[in-house]
Amino acid sequence: MNNNVLISLRNVSVFAKKKQLLSPVSFDVVPNTIHSLMGPSGVGKSTLLKCINRLTDLQPELRVEGEIWYRNKNILSPRTNVENIRKKIGMVFQAPVIFPGSIEKNVLFGIKRMAPEKKKDFPEILEMSLREAALWDEVKDRLKDRAHLLSVGQKQRLSIARVLALRPEIILLDEPTSALDPRSTELIENLFVSLKKAHTLILVTHDKSQTEGICDSCIEFTWENGVGKMNEIQAACGTSCEEPTLTLAPKLETI
Amino acid sequence: MLDKLLNRLLPIVCFVCTLLTFLLLVGVISYVFSRGFSALSWEFLSTPTKEAGSAGGILYQILGTLILGFGTTIFVSPLAYGYALIHSFFLKSGKRKRLMSVFIYSLNGFPSIIFGIFGFFLFVKFLGWGKSWLAGGILLALVSLPTVTVAIIERIKEIPSLHKEAAYAMGFNGEKVAWSVIIPQSLGGYFTGLFLGLARAIGETAPILFTATVFAGATLPTGVSQSPVLSLPYHLFVLAQDSYNPQALTNGWGAALVLIGIVFTLSFLALPARMIVHQKAKNDE
Numbered sequence: 010m011n012n013n014v015l016i017s018l019r020n021v022s023v024f025a026k027k028k029q030l031l032s033p034v035s036f037d038v039v040p041n042t043i044h045s046l047m048g049p050s051g052v053g054k055s056t057l058l059k060c061i062n063r064l065t066d067l068q069p070e071l072r073v074e075g076e077i078w079y080r081n082k083n084i085l086s087p088r089t090n091v092e093n094i095r096k097k098i099g100m101v102f103q104a105p106v107i108f109p110g111s112i113e114k115n116v117l118f119g120i121k122r123m124a125p126e127k128k129k130d131f132p133e134i135l136e137m138s139l140r141e142a143a144l145w146d147e148v149k150d151r152l153k154d155r156a157h158l159l160s161v162g163q164k165q166r167l168s169i170a171r172v173l174a175l176r177p178e179i180i181l182l183d184e185p186t187s188a189l190d191p192r193s194t195e196l197i198e199n200l201f202v203s204l205k206k207a208h209t210l211i212l213v214t215h216d217k218s219q220t221e222g223i224c225d226s227c228i229e230f231t232w233e234n235g236v237g238k239m240n241e242i243q244a245a246c247g248t249s250c251e252e253p254t255l256t257l258a259p260k261l262e263t264i
Numbered sequence: 265m266l267d268k269l270l271n272r273l274l275p276i277v278c279f280v281c282t283l284l285t286f287l288l289l290v291g292v293i294s295y296v297f298s299r300g301f302s303a304l305s306w307e308f309l310s311t312p313t314k315e316a317g318s319a320g321g322i323l324y325q326i327l328g329t330l331i332l333g334f335g336t337t338i339f340v341s342p343l344a345y346g347y348a349l350i351h352s353f354f355l356k357s358g359k360r361k362r363l364m365s366v367f368i369y370s371l372n373g374f375p376s377i378i379f380g381i382f383g384f385f386l387f388v389k390f391l392g393w394g395k396s397w398l399a400g401g402i403l404l405a406l407v408s409l410p411t412v413t414v415a416i417i418e419r420i421k422e423i424p425s426l427h428k429e430a431a432y433a434m435g436f437n438g439e440k441v442a443w444s445v446i447i448p449q450s451l452g453g454y455f456t457g458l459f460l461g462l463a464r465a466i467g468e469t470a471p472i473l474f475t476a477t478v479f480a481g482a483t484l485p486t487g488v489s490q491s492p493v494l495s496l497p498y499h500l501f502v503l504a505q506d507s508y509n510p511q512a513l514t515n516g517w518g519a520a521l522v523l524i525g526i527v528f529t530l531s532f533l534a535l536p537a538r539m540i541v542h543q544k545a546k547n548d549e
Protein backbone atom coordinates (compact mmCIF):
# COMPACT_ATOMS: atom_id res chain seq x y z
CA MET A 10 0.00 0.00 0.00
CA ASN A 11 1.03 3.53 -0.69
CA ASN A 12 2.98 4.90 2.23
CA ASN A 13 1.07 8.11 2.10
CA VAL A 14 -2.32 6.55 2.67
CA LEU A 15 -3.65 6.20 6.20
CA ILE A 16 -6.99 4.57 5.53
CA SER A 17 -7.94 2.71 2.43
CA LEU A 18 -11.46 1.48 1.67
CA ARG A 19 -11.61 -1.37 -0.85
CA ASN A 20 -15.04 -2.31 -2.24
CA VAL A 21 -16.88 -1.65 0.99
CA SER A 22 -20.57 -2.40 0.62
CA VAL A 23 -23.33 -2.64 3.22
CA PHE A 24 -26.42 -4.86 3.37
CA ALA A 25 -29.34 -4.84 5.79
CA LYS A 26 -30.45 -8.46 5.82
CA LYS A 27 -30.86 -9.09 2.06
CA LYS A 28 -31.28 -5.50 0.97
CA GLN A 29 -28.25 -3.61 -0.29
CA LEU A 30 -27.84 -0.17 1.26
CA LEU A 31 -24.56 0.86 -0.32
CA SER A 32 -22.82 -0.22 -3.56
CA PRO A 33 -19.09 -0.96 -3.27
CA VAL A 34 -17.08 2.07 -2.25
CA SER A 35 -13.32 2.49 -2.64
CA PHE A 36 -11.20 5.47 -1.71
CA ASP A 37 -8.04 6.41 0.16
CA VAL A 38 -7.58 8.92 2.94
CA VAL A 39 -4.28 10.78 3.18
CA PRO A 40 -2.97 11.60 6.67
CA ASN A 41 -3.37 15.11 8.07
CA THR A 42 -6.18 16.03 5.74
CA ILE A 43 -9.89 16.66 6.04
CA HIS A 44 -11.74 14.25 3.81
CA SER A 45 -15.40 15.00 3.23
CA LEU A 46 -18.29 12.70 2.36
CA MET A 47 -21.31 14.39 0.77
CA GLY A 48 -24.64 13.35 -0.62
CA PRO A 49 -28.39 13.33 -0.08
CA SER A 50 -29.96 12.22 3.16
CA GLY A 51 -30.37 8.46 3.55
CA VAL A 52 -27.76 7.59 0.93
CA GLY A 53 -25.61 5.78 3.50
CA LYS A 54 -22.97 8.28 4.64
CA SER A 55 -23.45 7.66 8.36
CA THR A 56 -23.50 3.94 7.83
CA LEU A 57 -20.24 4.04 5.87
CA LEU A 58 -18.65 6.16 8.59
CA LYS A 59 -19.70 3.57 11.19
CA CYS A 60 -18.05 0.84 9.12
CA ILE A 61 -14.69 2.54 9.68
CA ASN A 62 -14.87 2.19 13.49
CA ARG A 63 -16.99 -0.97 13.31
CA LEU A 64 -19.86 0.72 15.13
CA THR A 65 -21.98 -1.22 12.62
CA ASP A 66 -21.33 -4.19 14.93
CA LEU A 67 -24.00 -2.73 17.22
CA GLN A 68 -26.63 -3.46 14.55
CA PRO A 69 -26.43 -7.20 13.97
CA GLU A 70 -28.80 -6.94 11.00
CA LEU A 71 -26.15 -5.00 9.06
CA ARG A 72 -23.56 -6.91 7.04
CA VAL A 73 -20.45 -5.16 5.78
CA GLU A 74 -18.35 -6.55 2.92
CA GLY A 75 -15.01 -5.47 1.53
CA GLU A 76 -11.85 -4.30 3.26
CA ILE A 77 -10.82 -1.22 5.19
CA TRP A 78 -7.04 -1.07 5.58
CA TYR A 79 -5.48 0.89 8.42
CA ARG A 80 -1.83 0.39 9.45
CA ASN A 81 -1.56 -2.98 7.71
CA LYS A 82 -4.70 -4.21 9.40
CA ASN A 83 -8.06 -4.89 7.83
CA ILE A 84 -10.52 -3.23 10.19
CA LEU A 85 -13.35 -5.38 8.86
CA SER A 86 -11.58 -8.64 9.62
CA PRO A 87 -13.34 -10.60 12.36
CA ARG A 88 -9.98 -10.99 14.11
CA THR A 89 -9.54 -7.25 14.56
CA ASN A 90 -9.74 -6.02 18.14
CA VAL A 91 -12.51 -3.43 17.78
CA GLU A 92 -11.80 -1.79 21.12
CA ASN A 93 -8.24 -0.96 20.06
CA ILE A 94 -9.45 0.31 16.70
CA ARG A 95 -12.03 2.57 18.31
CA LYS A 96 -9.41 4.04 20.64
CA LYS A 97 -7.44 5.11 17.58
CA ILE A 98 -10.49 6.19 15.55
CA GLY A 99 -12.70 8.61 17.47
CA MET A 100 -16.19 9.65 16.47
CA VAL A 101 -18.25 12.82 16.85
CA PHE A 102 -22.00 12.70 16.22
CA GLN A 103 -24.51 15.12 14.79
CA ALA A 104 -26.02 15.89 18.20
CA PRO A 105 -23.66 16.70 21.06
CA VAL A 106 -23.32 13.84 23.56
CA ILE A 107 -23.32 15.15 27.12
CA PHE A 108 -23.25 12.71 30.00
CA PRO A 109 -24.77 13.73 33.33
CA GLY A 110 -22.15 15.46 35.46
CA SER A 111 -19.52 18.16 35.23
CA ILE A 112 -17.56 19.51 32.27
CA GLU A 113 -14.43 17.87 33.66
CA LYS A 114 -16.17 14.54 34.07
CA ASN A 115 -17.32 14.70 30.46
CA VAL A 116 -13.85 15.37 29.07
CA LEU A 117 -12.32 12.53 31.09
CA PHE A 118 -15.25 10.17 30.55
CA GLY A 119 -13.45 8.00 28.01
CA ILE A 120 -9.82 8.19 29.13
CA LYS A 121 -10.76 7.42 32.73
CA ARG A 122 -12.04 4.02 31.64
CA MET A 123 -9.75 3.31 28.70
CA ALA A 124 -6.47 4.35 30.36
CA PRO A 125 -6.99 4.52 34.13
CA GLU A 126 -3.24 4.08 34.63
CA LYS A 127 -2.71 7.65 33.37
CA LYS A 128 -4.62 9.06 36.30
CA LYS A 129 -1.87 11.42 37.38
CA ASP A 130 -1.85 13.02 33.93
CA PHE A 131 -5.60 13.68 33.90
CA PRO A 132 -5.36 17.38 34.83
CA GLU A 133 -2.93 17.89 31.96
CA ILE A 134 -5.05 15.85 29.53
CA LEU A 135 -8.11 17.81 30.61
CA GLU A 136 -6.51 21.16 29.82
CA MET A 137 -4.90 20.00 26.59
CA SER A 138 -8.07 18.48 25.22
CA LEU A 139 -10.15 21.52 26.05
CA ARG A 140 -7.51 23.79 24.48
CA GLU A 141 -7.41 21.65 21.36
CA ALA A 142 -11.21 21.83 21.18
CA ALA A 143 -11.08 25.64 21.48
CA LEU A 144 -13.15 25.52 24.65
CA TRP A 145 -10.57 26.05 27.40
CA ASP A 146 -10.89 29.83 27.72
CA GLU A 147 -14.66 29.62 28.03
CA VAL A 148 -14.79 26.95 30.72
CA LYS A 149 -11.48 27.02 32.60
CA ASP A 150 -13.06 28.72 35.63
CA ARG A 151 -16.02 26.38 35.87
CA LEU A 152 -14.74 22.89 35.13
CA LYS A 153 -16.84 21.47 37.96
CA ASP A 154 -20.09 23.01 36.67
CA ARG A 155 -22.74 20.82 35.11
CA ALA A 156 -22.04 20.32 31.42
CA HIS A 157 -25.74 20.59 30.60
CA LEU A 158 -25.57 24.32 31.30
CA LEU A 159 -23.35 24.94 28.24
CA SER A 160 -24.70 26.24 24.92
CA VAL A 161 -25.23 23.78 22.06
CA GLY A 162 -22.08 24.94 20.29
CA GLN A 163 -20.04 24.55 23.48
CA LYS A 164 -21.56 21.13 24.07
CA GLN A 165 -20.43 20.00 20.64
CA ARG A 166 -16.88 21.23 21.31
CA LEU A 167 -17.02 19.42 24.65
CA SER A 168 -17.98 16.23 22.79
CA ILE A 169 -14.95 16.80 20.57
CA ALA A 170 -12.72 17.39 23.62
CA ARG A 171 -13.79 14.06 25.09
CA VAL A 172 -12.77 12.30 21.88
CA LEU A 173 -9.47 14.22 21.73
CA ALA A 174 -8.62 13.18 25.28
CA LEU A 175 -8.14 9.65 23.96
CA ARG A 176 -5.50 10.92 21.44
CA PRO A 177 -7.12 9.35 18.38
CA GLU A 178 -5.23 9.31 15.10
CA ILE A 179 -8.40 9.59 13.03
CA ILE A 180 -11.62 11.41 13.88
CA LEU A 181 -14.91 10.54 12.20
CA LEU A 182 -17.33 13.46 12.15
CA ASP A 183 -20.98 12.82 11.28
CA GLU A 184 -22.56 16.18 10.31
CA PRO A 185 -21.08 17.74 13.45
CA THR A 186 -22.25 21.28 12.69
CA SER A 187 -25.69 20.68 11.24
CA ALA A 188 -27.41 21.38 14.56
CA LEU A 189 -25.43 24.56 15.23
CA ASP A 190 -25.79 28.28 14.58
CA PRO A 191 -23.50 29.92 11.97
CA ARG A 192 -21.11 31.37 14.56
CA SER A 193 -20.57 28.07 16.33
CA THR A 194 -20.23 26.41 12.95
CA GLU A 195 -17.49 28.79 11.91
CA LEU A 196 -15.69 28.28 15.20
CA ILE A 197 -15.79 24.52 14.80
CA GLU A 198 -14.70 24.67 11.15
CA ASN A 199 -11.61 26.64 12.20
CA LEU A 200 -11.09 24.08 14.93
CA PHE A 201 -11.08 21.25 12.36
CA VAL A 202 -8.43 23.00 10.29
CA SER A 203 -6.21 23.26 13.36
CA LEU A 204 -6.86 19.63 14.32
CA LYS A 205 -5.50 18.57 10.94
CA LYS A 206 -1.94 19.14 12.15
CA ALA A 207 -2.12 16.17 14.47
CA HIS A 208 -5.11 14.17 13.25
CA THR A 209 -6.85 12.97 10.13
CA LEU A 210 -10.49 13.92 9.78
CA ILE A 211 -13.28 12.23 7.84
CA LEU A 212 -16.22 14.60 7.73
CA VAL A 213 -19.78 13.89 6.62
CA THR A 214 -21.49 17.13 5.68
CA HIS A 215 -24.49 18.48 3.81
CA ASP A 216 -22.88 21.83 3.37
CA LYS A 217 -21.08 22.30 0.07
CA SER A 218 -19.45 25.49 1.23
CA GLN A 219 -18.07 23.64 4.25
CA THR A 220 -16.47 21.11 1.94
CA GLU A 221 -15.07 23.83 -0.28
CA GLY A 222 -13.94 25.89 2.69
CA ILE A 223 -12.04 23.41 4.79
CA CYS A 224 -11.76 20.02 3.11
CA ASP A 225 -8.81 18.66 1.15
CA SER A 226 -10.65 15.96 -0.72
CA CYS A 227 -14.22 14.97 -1.21
CA ILE A 228 -16.35 11.98 -2.14
CA GLU A 229 -19.92 12.42 -3.36
CA PHE A 230 -22.69 9.86 -3.02
CA THR A 231 -25.80 9.62 -5.16
CA TRP A 232 -28.73 7.30 -5.62
CA GLU A 233 -28.71 4.55 -8.22
CA ASN A 234 -31.79 2.32 -8.35
CA GLY A 235 -32.52 3.06 -4.72
CA VAL A 236 -29.05 2.08 -3.57
CA GLY A 237 -26.42 4.53 -2.40
CA LYS A 238 -23.44 4.79 -4.73
CA MET A 239 -20.18 6.69 -4.76
CA ASN A 240 -19.41 9.18 -7.55
CA GLU A 241 -16.01 9.26 -9.17
CA ILE A 242 -13.38 10.63 -6.86
CA GLN A 243 -13.10 14.33 -7.36
CA ALA A 244 -9.79 16.03 -7.35
CA ALA A 245 -8.74 17.94 -4.31
CA CYS A 246 -11.30 20.60 -3.70
CA GLY A 247 -11.47 23.89 -1.89
CA THR A 248 -8.80 26.37 -1.09
CA SER A 249 -6.85 24.84 1.73
CA CYS A 250 -5.51 21.90 -0.19
CA GLU A 251 -3.07 23.23 -2.75
CA GLU A 252 -0.34 21.19 -1.18
CA PRO A 253 -1.68 18.17 0.59
CA THR A 254 0.78 17.25 3.29
CA LEU A 255 2.84 14.35 2.13
CA THR A 256 4.27 13.20 5.41
CA LEU A 257 2.81 10.72 7.79
CA ALA A 258 1.04 12.11 10.82
CA PRO A 259 3.60 13.58 13.21
CA LYS A 260 2.58 11.94 16.45
CA LEU A 261 1.94 14.16 19.42
CA GLU A 262 4.03 13.24 22.38
CA THR A 263 2.19 10.39 23.93
CA ILE A 264 1.30 11.43 27.42
CA MET B 265 -76.94 8.11 19.95
CA LEU B 266 -75.69 5.43 22.35
CA ASP B 267 -72.15 6.45 21.43
CA LYS B 268 -72.82 9.99 22.48
CA LEU B 269 -74.37 8.92 25.74
CA LEU B 270 -71.38 6.70 26.56
CA ASN B 271 -69.02 9.53 25.74
CA ARG B 272 -70.92 11.79 28.12
CA LEU B 273 -70.95 9.15 30.83
CA LEU B 274 -67.27 8.26 30.69
CA PRO B 275 -65.90 11.28 32.57
CA ILE B 276 -68.65 10.95 35.20
CA VAL B 277 -67.88 7.27 35.78
CA CYS B 278 -64.18 8.03 36.01
CA PHE B 279 -64.83 10.79 38.49
CA VAL B 280 -67.01 8.55 40.69
CA CYS B 281 -64.40 5.78 40.67
CA THR B 282 -61.63 8.21 41.60
CA LEU B 283 -63.75 9.59 44.39
CA LEU B 284 -64.48 6.08 45.72
CA THR B 285 -60.78 5.17 45.70
CA PHE B 286 -59.95 8.34 47.51
CA LEU B 287 -62.70 7.88 50.10
CA LEU B 288 -61.63 4.30 50.72
CA LEU B 289 -58.05 5.30 51.39
CA VAL B 290 -58.99 8.24 53.56
CA GLY B 291 -61.54 6.04 55.36
CA VAL B 292 -58.99 3.34 56.22
CA ILE B 293 -56.40 5.83 57.34
CA SER B 294 -58.76 7.85 59.49
CA TYR B 295 -60.15 4.70 61.07
CA VAL B 296 -56.66 3.50 62.00
CA PHE B 297 -55.95 7.00 63.25
CA SER B 298 -59.03 7.12 65.43
CA ARG B 299 -58.31 3.72 66.98
CA GLY B 300 -54.58 4.01 67.41
CA PHE B 301 -53.73 7.66 67.87
CA SER B 302 -54.21 7.59 71.63
CA ALA B 303 -51.48 4.94 71.90
CA LEU B 304 -48.84 7.11 70.25
CA SER B 305 -46.25 8.78 72.41
CA TRP B 306 -42.50 9.06 72.48
CA GLU B 307 -42.49 6.42 75.16
CA PHE B 308 -44.53 4.08 72.95
CA LEU B 309 -41.93 4.41 70.18
CA SER B 310 -38.90 4.10 72.42
CA THR B 311 -39.62 1.33 74.92
CA PRO B 312 -39.90 -2.43 74.51
CA THR B 313 -43.21 -4.25 74.75
CA LYS B 314 -44.41 -5.41 78.19
CA GLU B 315 -47.17 -7.73 79.35
CA ALA B 316 -47.86 -9.30 75.96
CA GLY B 317 -48.59 -5.98 74.30
CA SER B 318 -50.93 -4.41 76.81
CA ALA B 319 -48.19 -2.21 78.20
CA GLY B 320 -44.89 -0.71 77.06
CA GLY B 321 -44.08 0.27 73.50
CA ILE B 322 -42.96 -1.15 70.17
CA LEU B 323 -39.28 -0.23 69.98
CA TYR B 324 -38.02 -3.65 68.87
CA GLN B 325 -40.90 -4.13 66.46
CA ILE B 326 -39.87 -0.90 64.70
CA LEU B 327 -36.18 -1.85 64.73
CA GLY B 328 -37.01 -5.38 63.55
CA THR B 329 -39.01 -4.04 60.62
CA LEU B 330 -36.15 -1.69 59.70
CA ILE B 331 -33.68 -4.61 59.91
CA LEU B 332 -35.88 -6.66 57.60
CA GLY B 333 -35.99 -3.68 55.24
CA PHE B 334 -32.19 -3.49 55.36
CA GLY B 335 -31.88 -7.21 54.56
CA THR B 336 -34.35 -6.77 51.70
CA THR B 337 -32.31 -3.91 50.25
CA ILE B 338 -29.06 -5.87 50.39
CA PHE B 339 -30.52 -8.78 48.46
CA VAL B 340 -32.92 -7.09 46.09
CA SER B 341 -30.39 -4.54 44.80
CA PRO B 342 -27.94 -6.88 43.02
CA LEU B 343 -30.72 -9.27 41.99
CA ALA B 344 -32.85 -6.54 40.43
CA TYR B 345 -29.92 -4.79 38.73
CA GLY B 346 -28.54 -8.04 37.39
CA TYR B 347 -31.90 -9.07 36.00
CA ALA B 348 -32.60 -5.65 34.50
CA LEU B 349 -29.15 -5.40 32.88
CA ILE B 350 -29.39 -8.85 31.32
CA HIS B 351 -32.93 -8.12 30.11
CA SER B 352 -32.48 -4.60 28.78
CA PHE B 353 -28.81 -4.30 27.98
CA PHE B 354 -26.94 -7.54 27.40
CA LEU B 355 -29.68 -9.58 25.70
CA LYS B 356 -30.36 -8.80 22.06
CA SER B 357 -32.72 -11.62 21.15
CA GLY B 358 -36.40 -10.77 21.44
CA LYS B 359 -37.56 -14.23 22.47
CA ARG B 360 -35.44 -14.58 25.59
CA LYS B 361 -36.24 -11.01 26.58
CA ARG B 362 -39.97 -11.70 26.36
CA LEU B 363 -39.52 -14.83 28.46
CA MET B 364 -37.72 -12.80 31.12
CA SER B 365 -40.53 -10.21 31.11
CA VAL B 366 -43.18 -12.88 31.51
CA PHE B 367 -41.22 -14.40 34.38
CA ILE B 368 -40.78 -11.18 36.34
CA TYR B 369 -44.45 -10.23 35.94
CA SER B 370 -45.53 -13.70 37.09
CA LEU B 371 -43.30 -13.36 40.13
CA ASN B 372 -45.15 -10.16 40.93
CA GLY B 373 -48.42 -12.05 41.14
CA PHE B 374 -46.96 -14.86 43.23
CA PRO B 375 -48.86 -15.45 46.51
CA SER B 376 -46.52 -14.37 49.28
CA ILE B 377 -47.48 -17.26 51.56
CA ILE B 378 -45.73 -19.53 49.05
CA PHE B 379 -42.49 -17.64 49.65
CA GLY B 380 -43.09 -18.14 53.36
CA ILE B 381 -43.54 -21.88 53.10
CA PHE B 382 -40.66 -22.27 50.66
CA GLY B 383 -38.47 -20.24 53.00
CA PHE B 384 -39.54 -22.35 55.95
CA PHE B 385 -38.33 -25.53 54.26
CA LEU B 386 -35.17 -24.00 52.84
CA PHE B 387 -33.87 -21.76 55.64
CA VAL B 388 -35.50 -23.01 58.81
CA LYS B 389 -35.38 -26.77 58.11
CA PHE B 390 -32.83 -27.53 55.42
CA LEU B 391 -30.18 -24.95 56.30
CA GLY B 392 -31.07 -25.21 59.98
CA TRP B 393 -31.08 -21.45 60.56
CA GLY B 394 -34.20 -21.58 62.65
CA LYS B 395 -35.93 -18.23 62.48
CA SER B 396 -33.59 -15.58 61.13
CA TRP B 397 -33.84 -11.94 60.08
CA LEU B 398 -31.63 -12.82 57.10
CA ALA B 399 -34.12 -15.39 55.78
CA GLY B 400 -36.81 -12.72 56.13
CA GLY B 401 -34.70 -10.24 54.18
CA ILE B 402 -34.10 -12.73 51.37
CA LEU B 403 -37.78 -13.68 51.10
CA LEU B 404 -38.95 -10.06 51.19
CA ALA B 405 -36.35 -9.34 48.50
CA LEU B 406 -38.21 -11.84 46.31
CA VAL B 407 -41.48 -10.07 47.10
CA SER B 408 -40.11 -6.68 46.03
CA LEU B 409 -37.89 -7.96 43.20
CA PRO B 410 -40.43 -7.37 40.38
CA THR B 411 -41.16 -3.80 41.47
CA VAL B 412 -37.49 -2.85 41.62
CA THR B 413 -36.54 -4.70 38.43
CA VAL B 414 -39.34 -3.22 36.33
CA ALA B 415 -38.54 0.29 37.57
CA ILE B 416 -34.90 -0.15 36.48
CA ILE B 417 -35.90 -1.65 33.13
CA GLU B 418 -38.24 1.26 32.40
CA ARG B 419 -35.47 3.73 33.12
CA ILE B 420 -32.91 1.87 30.99
CA LYS B 421 -35.34 2.12 28.06
CA GLU B 422 -35.22 5.90 28.36
CA ILE B 423 -31.43 6.17 28.04
CA PRO B 424 -30.63 7.79 24.68
CA SER B 425 -29.08 5.21 22.37
CA LEU B 426 -26.63 7.93 21.28
CA HIS B 427 -25.06 7.76 24.75
CA LYS B 428 -24.43 4.05 24.34
CA GLU B 429 -23.10 4.53 20.79
CA ALA B 430 -20.76 7.30 21.90
CA ALA B 431 -19.40 5.11 24.70
CA TYR B 432 -18.84 2.15 22.38
CA ALA B 433 -17.22 4.50 19.85
CA MET B 434 -14.55 5.36 22.45
CA GLY B 435 -13.60 1.69 22.66
CA PHE B 436 -15.71 0.72 25.67
CA ASN B 437 -16.72 -2.92 25.92
CA GLY B 438 -20.17 -3.95 27.13
CA GLU B 439 -19.17 -4.04 30.80
CA LYS B 440 -17.69 -0.54 30.65
CA VAL B 441 -20.82 0.79 28.96
CA ALA B 442 -22.92 -0.84 31.66
CA TRP B 443 -20.87 0.72 34.48
CA SER B 444 -20.44 4.15 32.94
CA VAL B 445 -23.72 4.75 31.10
CA ILE B 446 -26.46 2.25 31.93
CA ILE B 447 -26.11 1.95 35.71
CA PRO B 448 -25.55 5.63 36.57
CA GLN B 449 -28.37 6.74 34.28
CA SER B 450 -30.86 4.24 35.69
CA LEU B 451 -30.20 4.92 39.38
CA GLY B 452 -33.30 7.12 39.62
CA GLY B 453 -35.44 4.19 38.54
CA TYR B 454 -33.65 1.95 41.01
CA PHE B 455 -34.37 4.22 43.97
CA THR B 456 -37.99 4.74 42.96
CA GLY B 457 -38.48 1.00 42.63
CA LEU B 458 -36.57 0.26 45.82
CA PHE B 459 -38.69 2.59 47.96
CA LEU B 460 -41.93 1.33 46.47
CA GLY B 461 -40.79 -2.29 46.76
CA LEU B 462 -39.74 -1.78 50.38
CA ALA B 463 -43.04 -0.09 51.15
CA ARG B 464 -44.80 -3.22 49.94
CA ALA B 465 -42.36 -5.72 51.47
CA ILE B 466 -42.18 -4.46 55.04
CA GLY B 467 -45.95 -4.65 55.38
CA GLU B 468 -45.99 -8.34 54.43
CA THR B 469 -46.66 -10.92 57.13
CA ALA B 470 -46.86 -14.21 55.26
CA PRO B 471 -43.23 -14.53 54.11
CA ILE B 472 -41.79 -13.82 57.58
CA LEU B 473 -44.38 -15.64 59.66
CA PHE B 474 -42.57 -19.00 59.80
CA THR B 475 -39.11 -17.81 58.89
CA ALA B 476 -38.01 -14.59 60.54
CA THR B 477 -40.25 -13.10 63.14
CA VAL B 478 -41.55 -13.89 66.63
CA PHE B 479 -44.05 -12.15 68.89
CA ALA B 480 -41.87 -11.78 71.94
CA GLY B 481 -38.44 -12.56 73.30
CA ALA B 482 -36.19 -11.08 70.61
CA THR B 483 -34.20 -7.87 70.63
CA LEU B 484 -31.43 -7.15 68.14
CA PRO B 485 -30.04 -10.09 66.14
CA THR B 486 -26.46 -11.03 66.85
CA GLY B 487 -25.87 -13.53 64.06
CA VAL B 488 -27.66 -15.38 61.31
CA SER B 489 -29.06 -18.60 62.71
CA GLN B 490 -31.50 -18.55 65.64
CA SER B 491 -31.77 -14.79 65.42
CA PRO B 492 -35.36 -13.75 64.79
CA VAL B 493 -36.63 -10.20 65.04
CA LEU B 494 -39.87 -8.68 66.22
CA SER B 495 -41.83 -6.89 63.51
CA LEU B 496 -44.72 -4.48 63.19
CA PRO B 497 -47.01 -6.53 60.91
CA TYR B 498 -46.68 -9.67 63.00
CA HIS B 499 -47.18 -7.75 66.24
CA LEU B 500 -50.39 -6.35 64.80
CA PHE B 501 -51.43 -9.78 63.53
CA VAL B 502 -51.14 -11.34 66.98
CA LEU B 503 -52.67 -8.50 68.96
CA ALA B 504 -55.64 -8.22 66.59
CA GLN B 505 -56.29 -11.96 66.89
CA ASP B 506 -56.13 -12.86 70.52
CA SER B 507 -56.37 -9.76 72.54
CA TYR B 508 -59.38 -9.21 74.74
CA ASN B 509 -57.53 -6.50 76.56
CA PRO B 510 -58.66 -3.12 75.14
CA GLN B 511 -55.31 -1.46 75.87
CA ALA B 512 -53.45 -4.18 73.92
CA LEU B 513 -55.82 -3.64 71.01
CA THR B 514 -55.23 0.10 71.09
CA ASN B 515 -51.50 -0.57 71.13
CA GLY B 516 -52.02 -2.84 68.12
CA TRP B 517 -53.68 0.00 66.23
CA GLY B 518 -50.85 2.23 67.32
CA ALA B 519 -48.38 -0.20 65.75
CA ALA B 520 -50.53 -0.18 62.59
CA LEU B 521 -50.32 3.58 62.49
CA VAL B 522 -46.52 3.48 62.78
CA LEU B 523 -46.33 0.88 60.00
CA ILE B 524 -48.50 3.05 57.74
CA GLY B 525 -46.27 5.97 58.61
CA ILE B 526 -43.13 4.08 57.51
CA VAL B 527 -44.80 2.87 54.31
CA PHE B 528 -45.98 6.38 53.43
CA THR B 529 -42.54 7.79 54.09
CA LEU B 530 -41.04 5.25 51.69
CA SER B 531 -43.63 5.96 48.99
CA PHE B 532 -43.00 9.63 49.53
CA LEU B 533 -39.26 9.14 49.11
CA ALA B 534 -39.97 7.38 45.82
CA LEU B 535 -41.51 10.56 44.46
CA PRO B 536 -38.42 12.81 44.38
CA ALA B 537 -36.43 9.91 42.94
CA ARG B 538 -38.88 9.80 40.06
CA MET B 539 -38.75 13.56 39.61
CA ILE B 540 -34.96 13.48 39.33
CA VAL B 541 -35.35 10.87 36.61
CA HIS B 542 -37.68 13.13 34.65
CA GLN B 543 -35.42 16.10 35.13
CA LYS B 544 -32.48 14.13 33.74
CA ALA B 545 -34.51 12.85 30.81
CA LYS B 546 -35.43 16.40 29.96
CA ASN B 547 -31.82 17.53 30.13
CA ASP B 548 -30.74 14.85 27.74
CA GLU B 549 -33.05 16.05 24.97
Ligand SMILES: Nc1ncnc2c1ncn2[C@@H]1O[C@H](COP(=O)(O)OP(=O)(O)O)[C@@H](O)[C@H]1O
Nearest residue numbers: 025030049050051052053054055056057068070
Ligand atom coordinates in the same frame (compact mmCIF):
# COMPACT_ATOMS: atom_id res chain seq x y z
N1 LIG C 1 -30.16 -1.31 10.59
C1 LIG C 1 -30.72 -0.94 9.44
N2 LIG C 1 -31.62 -1.73 8.80
C2 LIG C 1 -32.18 -1.34 7.66
N3 LIG C 1 -31.91 -0.19 7.05
C3 LIG C 1 -31.02 0.62 7.61
C4 LIG C 1 -30.38 0.31 8.83
N4 LIG C 1 -29.55 1.32 9.15
C5 LIG C 1 -29.67 2.23 8.19
N5 LIG C 1 -30.54 1.83 7.24
C6 LIG C 1 -30.91 2.55 6.02
O1 LIG C 1 -29.73 2.86 5.36
C7 LIG C 1 -29.85 4.07 4.68
C8 LIG C 1 -28.66 4.93 4.95
O2 LIG C 1 -28.75 5.50 6.24
P1 LIG C 1 -27.67 6.55 6.74
O3 LIG C 1 -26.34 5.92 6.68
O4 LIG C 1 -28.12 7.05 8.06
O5 LIG C 1 -27.77 7.72 5.65
P2 LIG C 1 -27.17 9.17 5.68
O6 LIG C 1 -26.27 9.30 6.83
O7 LIG C 1 -26.47 9.32 4.38
O8 LIG C 1 -28.32 10.11 5.77
C9 LIG C 1 -31.17 4.68 5.11
O9 LIG C 1 -32.08 4.54 4.05
C10 LIG C 1 -31.58 3.87 6.29
O10 LIG C 1 -32.98 3.75 6.32
Ligand SMILES: [Mg+2]
Nearest residue numbers: 054055056183
Ligand atom coordinates in the same frame (compact mmCIF):
# COMPACT_ATOMS: atom_id res chain seq x y z
MG1 LIG D 1 -26.48 10.53 8.55
